[in-house]
Amino acid sequence: xxxxxxxxxxxxxxxxxxxxxxxxxxxxxxxxxxxxxxxxxxxxxxxxxxxxxxxxxxxxxxxxxxxxxxxxxxxxxxxxxxxxxxxxxxxxxxxxxxxxxxxxxxxxxxxxxxxxxxxxxxxxxxxxxxxxxxxxxxxxxxxxxxxxxxxxxxxxxxxxxxxxxxxxxxxxxxxxxxxxxxxxxxxxxxxxxxxxxxxxxxxxxxxxxxxxxxxxxxxxxxxxxxxxxxxxxxxxxxxxxxx
Numbered sequence: 001x002x003x004x005x006x007x008x009x010x011x012x013x014x015x016x017x018x019x020x021x022x023x024x025x026x027x028x029x030x031x032x033x034x035x036x037x038x039x040x041x042x043x044x045x046x047x048x049x050x051x052x053x054x055x056x057x058x059x060x061x062x063x064x065x066x067x068x069x070x071x072x073x074x075x076x077x078x079x080x081x082x083x084x085x086x087x088x089x090x091x092x093x094x095x096x097x098x099x100x101x102x103x104x105x106x107x108x109x110x111x112x113x114x115x116x117x118x119x120x121x122x123x124x125x126x127x128x129x130x131x132x133x134x135x136x137x138x139x140x141x142x143x144x145x146x147x148x149x150x151x152x153x154x155x156x157x158x159x160x161x162x163x164x165x166x167x168x169x170x171x172x173x174x175x176x177x178x179x180x181x182x183x184x185x186x187x188x189x190x191x192x193x194x195x196x197x198x199x200x201x202x203x204x205x206x207x208x209x210x211x212x213x214x215x216x217x218x219x220x221x222x223x224x225x226x227x228x229x230x231x232x233x234x235x236x237x238x239x240x241x242x243x
Contacts, residue, residue: 073242082226083235103172104211105151105188105202107163115166122159126152128185143194148205150187153180 111119128150135146157177164172187205192198202211230238 075242078235078238078242081235081238082229083232084229085232103160103164103169105156105186106190106199107160109163109167111163111166119159119163119166122155122162126155126159128152139200144191144200145194146189146191148187149190150185152185153183154178156180 130148130150133148137144137146154177157172157175157180161172161175161177164170189201189203189205191200191203193200198216199213201213203209
């Protein structure tokens with residue numbers, strides 16, 4: 001299927017490369033995206049090809065507006081069609097969606113013990129936790145603690161650059177952490193399952209945006225890449241032509 005949606009996000013991510021994503025986190029990743037207004041609705045092709053995650057509400061709105069003509073929308077030329085991107089000739093790793101998932105406000109990855117220890121030391125200066133206002137609840141019969149956390153921009157960028165280096169990503173090489181020395185901390189509320197010690201949710205203090213995590217640590221089956229693909233430009237052209 002040509003349409004895909006992130007499992008963990010409830011709101012769209014900012015467009016752009018990983019450097020843009022990092023800046024958005026520090027400057028205010030918590031901004032809530034608004035759905036298209038009825039008097040200024042978005043074509044389904046334009047909506048999908050912005051290279052952002054798309055909410056169900058946005059897709060439903062676009063479909064309702066375009067089906068008002070009474071003609072059924074024809075998705076036959078994009079269903080089960082996969083677009084394949086090619087290297088652009090620069091020394092940058094591909095996989096934008098993958099990078100967005102692991103280079104979030106809290107990075108996710110499987111690192112060797114030595115690298116993990118060094119990264120944890122950087123994290124100690126990145127996240128400031130106020131334990132005096134910890135909320136304790138039972139959710140589904142399991143104890144869950146919610147902590148108020150401040151993300152410090154400059155240490156966050158340093159930590160994220162080290163994580164990217166450890167995992168072989170190159171997008172953050174040109175970012176200077178010192179540029180964020182005067183940036184304001186990003187407030188979060190992080191809920192943790194006490195028994196499993198796994199993050200359940202991350203809520204952004206400046207909006208109602210919340211990221212929900214599930215099945216952390218689950219071993220996923222091998223992914224078989226599609227054998228038949230079209231170029232990303234061709235897929236975008238097909239999406240744009242849906243009327």
